[in-house]
Amino acid sequence: MNNSGDPQYQEKLIAIANQLKNHAGCIVLAAHVDPDGDAIGSVLGASRALAALGKKVIPVAVAPRYLEWMPKAGELTPKLEVLPADALLLVLDSAEVTRVDGVPMNQVGIPIINIDHHGSNPRFGDLSLVSPDKAACAAILTDLVAALGVTMTAEIAEPILTGIMTDTGFFRNSNTDAGVMHTAAELLNAGVSLAKINEALSSQPRSFFKLQSEVYATIEYPLEEKMVTAFVNGAMLERLNASWEDVESLVGYIRNAEGTYLACLYKDYGDSVKVSLRSKGGVSAQNIAIACGGGGHVPAAGATINLPFAEARAKLLFEAEKELKRVGIL
Ligand SMILES: [Mn+2]
Known part of the structure; x- marks a missing residue:
């Protein structure tokens, strides 16, 4: 023990x-x-x-x-x-x-x-x-x-x-x-x-696979491509007849993007954005989540940022940049 x-x-x-x-x-x-x-x-x-x-x-x-x-x-x-x-x-x-x-x-x-x-x-x-x-x-x-x-x-x-x-x-x-x-x-x-x-x-409904292709289409690599992000909002779910639950595991897939140390899935609720974070290579997702008002573990954390998407994204990238600099990746 x-x-x-x-x-x-x-x-x-x-x-x-x-x-x-x-x-x-x-x-x-x-x-x-x-x-x-x-x-x-x-x-x-x-x-x-x-x-x-x-x-x-x-x-x-x-x-x-x-x-x-x-x-x-x-x-x-x-x-x-x-x-x-x-x-x-x-x-x-x-x-x-x-x-x-x-x-x-x-x-x-x-x-x-x-x-x-x-x-x-x-x-x-x-x-x-x-x-x-x-x-x-x-x-x-x-x-x-x-x-x-x-x-x-x-x-x-x-x-x-x-x-x-x-x-x-x-x-x-x-x-x-x-x-x-x-x-x-x-x-x-x-x-x-x-x-x-x-x-x-591992079992997933069909809506999950349709959603997956749409969410993958939103992937970006900010911060000198050391980070990977993807985006989902209510309209996408509605169009695909999917639910927020279908989104849960997606950050676990994008975290595998080669050459990245930090993964973020943005869930855009309109007036707030929930960010799910995964990190590796010494980067702390927890530090970033706490700075954004959330919490969690070092490799997996999250936060709800009570701002519209553009501002929430700017806040998250600001904190992510600080953390990547702290560990010398940027
Ligand atoms: Mn637990």
Whole structure:
């Protein structure tokens, strides 16, 4: 087990496991807005493990279309306006209180446990375990399942492994270390099928391919061709009968443009622009995202810039240029 993220990792893990085991009421689980594979995987993995302990669980999340295969029918609750009075709230993969989706975060008398792997997490909650060395929040949950004394079954392992696969870019990104490979091996030993997860995650609707050709047509190489950008807006989606979800993985493809260190997909919402950033070669997408009012990880980050496209693009390129100069690429 790799504990380098937090010297008190094991201690905090045990304290959290004990509080969860000792809590007599229900346990509500939630993750961040715009949930990804790690958010949904962490909520489902933790909730199935706690259910195996006999706990009453309410996992709160809405799986985006490409992750709809993950929950069983009726397993997820989309939203809770008010938490049950006896609830404990377990928040997963959420870098900030304001990022938590579907549950009230200010209800008096509700204990909150915060498990995450974003270094910028302010360690909110009554108990928190934030371990930035972990490639995925789901990887922490593998350790939590063990600390709870729950046997890792295929049913618990599948969403956890999915979270790890999506947050490591299918074991290709720089956060794929020996520790996460060991964790994945443990999950495979529990009987989960890597091929099944891979197939489910790789499947794309026809609208995705039409959209892909249009988005590729917008590719530009600014900043002395050290950066690659692509653009999508609502009108393109409407014309192709595609959805914003079809766009999610596109930045992962353009980041492969030869000779570039930084990839940006602009999602133009009209009065604001969401930028999804990917970086390599020492460039920090996180630095750029933070400068634009967002956040994330060093190799993968994002921000919503509340400006029309031309101004948002200028702001992003300004911050990107600063970062590329900082590492000596420009
Ligand atoms: Mn994550």
